Amino acid sequence: MNHDRLCAIGHNLADSMASGLGFVIGYYPMDVFGEAASSPEALIEIDFLNGRVVRGAPSGELEAAIVLYAEGLPEFCQSNGAKITDFKALSATFNTTALGRRVLLSVTDQSGRSSTTEYRGVPLKRLKALDSLGRIRKVPRQLSATNI
Numbered sequence: 090m091n092h093d094r095l096c097a098i099g100h101n102l103a104d105s106m107a108s109g110l111g112f113v114i115g116y117y118p119m120d121v122f123g124e125a126a127s128s129p130e131a132l133i134e135i136d137f138l139n140g141r142v143v144r145g146a147p148s149g150e151l152e153a154a155i156v157l158y159a160e161g162l163p164e165f166c167q168s169n170g171a172k173i174t175d176f177k178a179l180s181a182t183f184n185t186t187a188l189g190r191r192v193l194l195s196v197t198d199q200s201g202r203s204s205t206t207e208y209r210g211v212p213l214k215r216l217k218a219l220d221s222l223g224r225i226r227k228v229p230r231q232l233s234a235t236n237i
Contacts, residue, residue, distance in 0.1 A: 111154055
């Protein structure tokens with residue numbers, strides 16, 4: 090499976106959660122950024138494949154939503170032309186900084202290719218920067234050391 094397609098699936102999951110509406114799992118209101126801000130670590134990291142919180146202290150309602158995301162992931166992958174087994178790892182870290190709401194999405198596919206993409210705002214958008222010719226371009230994904 091194409092790594093970029095898996096990243097797009099991960100982005101859609103994280104964006105659904107960041108929007109506060111949870112449309113991927115139906116209509117499930119939540120405030121992941123608010124809960125991240127009040128968490129002792131000032132963030133919430135979610136493992137979408139296993140439906141659990143890796144870091145942070147979410148409410149019981151948010152934990153229930155995370156389980157629903159994990160349960161709905163196989164069907165969501167299938168509707169997007171992938172299989173859940175195409176992922177080796179899929180996680181998102183939500184936090185709020187002085188620059189606004191931020192999500193770091195980490196995707197590892199079965200071939201071992203791993204990347205981390207930073208998104209800002211709601212809806213989630215990739216950061217942009219000027220290239221060497223002064224053109225605005227999306228900031229590239231950060232590939233893990235094993236992929237370089």
